[in-house]
Amino acid sequence: MPSNDNDHVLGFLLNKKNPAIVKSEGIYLYDDQGNRIIDASGGAIVCSIGHGVKEIADIVAEQMQRVAFVFRRAFITPELEQAAGKVCELTGGDMDRVFFVSGGSEATETAVKLARKYHIDNGNPAKFRVISRWQSYHGATLGALSWSGFTSRRADFTPYLNDFVHLPATHCYRCWYGESPQSCDLQCAQALEDEILCLGPETVSAYIAEPVSGHSLAAAHPPDEHFTRIREICDKYDVLMILDEVMSGVGRTGK
Ligand SMILES: Cc1ncc(COP(=O)(O)O)c(C=O)c1O
Structure with a gap:
């Protein structure tokens, strides 16, 4: 049972509570105790562009306000087409269709x-x-x-x-x-x-x-x-x- 209001997350390891990160920038993470941590692996090797990239955050925020979600069985968005085209271009043009997933x-x-x-x-x-x-x-x-x-x-x-x-x-x-x-x-x-x-x-x-x-x-x-x-x-x-x-x-x- 959670011992207090900050103990409701079922963690990766049951007997260990991970540090709480409150800010991130470039290669650094900052925890709520004031520690600065180098994220040398970009999370699970997924955050290759670094943390807190304003340019990306701004575009995501703008898109969320314009169209946050549509169900793919019924709709697409121009941005989705654009992203798929970019992936095809970046992979050398051999690929001509992209199916987006979450992981x-x-x-x-x-x-x-x-x-x-x-x-x-x-x-x-x-x-x-x-x-x-x-x-x-x-x-x-x-x-x-x-x-x-x-x-x-x-x-x-x-x-x-x-x-x-x-x-x-x-x-x-x-x-x-x-x-x-x-x-x-x-x-x-x-x-x-x-x-x-x-x-x-x-x-x-x-x-x-x-x-x-x-x-x-x-x-x-x-x-x-x-x-x-x-x-x-x-x-x-x-x-x-x-x-x-x-x-x-x-x-x-x-x-
Ligand atoms: C090669 C490879 N495939 C698939 C996965 C699974 O990815 P996810 O954790 O996003 O489900 C991983 C995760 O590390 C991986 O390394």
């Missing part, structure tokens, strides 16, 4: 649902399986956690998770196949084709992976040419390739 778990769940719809609409309703990697993280909701390979976050909830296949993690630091970058013949990519053939290509809907790992594998990434081979395998078996850039996108790798 990473919702993004990967939506991508997996879109893949399933694609197969149904193409007359392949038996395609439903998702293949992913161990030591990956795609979100905390039950669907996203099912294709995540973050064992410590999955542990308590495995009875609720869907039984999808996870392939070994892909990185050269401790190669699962005992290879070095010099001797590598992309067995980590070949594992996907082997698994698709084992499961039956007619049942496999999508492959999901992080191009550069986030939480669970500390920025590790697969060897060169890995994703070129993955692309070929996915195309060969009509398996949709989902790249989860929730952690590495929007310029966070410096590119």
Whole structure:
């Protein structure tokens, strides 16, 4: 039970109350005790432009006053079109449609649902399986956690998770196949084709992976040419390739 009026928030850790932040600016957070804290990671690596950017706050406030919300089943706004166009432009023009969501778990769940719809609409309703990697993280909701390979976050909830296949993690630091970058013949990519053939290509809907790992594998990434081979395998078996850039996108790798 809350012990006073300031104790109603169910915190991340039950036995620890986090500092209350009352102001933020650039790389700094200020708590209610007068401490200035450097937010070296931009929150959960999401606040890449820094805190308290007036230009953004002004535009958001102005938009909130003009149109704060419309339901996407019925309406769009010119600003939504504009933002979608900007995302397509920033991603090099290869992408021509954007579906906005509120977070990473919702993004990967939506991508997996879109893949399933694609197969149904193409007359392949038996395609439903998702293949992913161990030591990956795609979100905390039950669907996203099912294709995540973050064992410590999955542990308590495995009875609720869907039984999808996870392939070994892909990185050269401790190669699962005992290879070095010099001797590598992309067995980590070949594992996907082997698994698709084992499961039956007619049942496999999508492959999901992080191009550069986030939480669970500390920025590790697969060897060169890995994703070129993955692309070929996915195309060969009509398996949709989902790249989860929730952690590495929007310029966070410096590119
Ligand atoms: C690669 C990746 N995908 C998905 C997610 C889930 O994002 P969210 O916490 O916004 O649901 C995360 C969160 O850290 C992530 O790193």
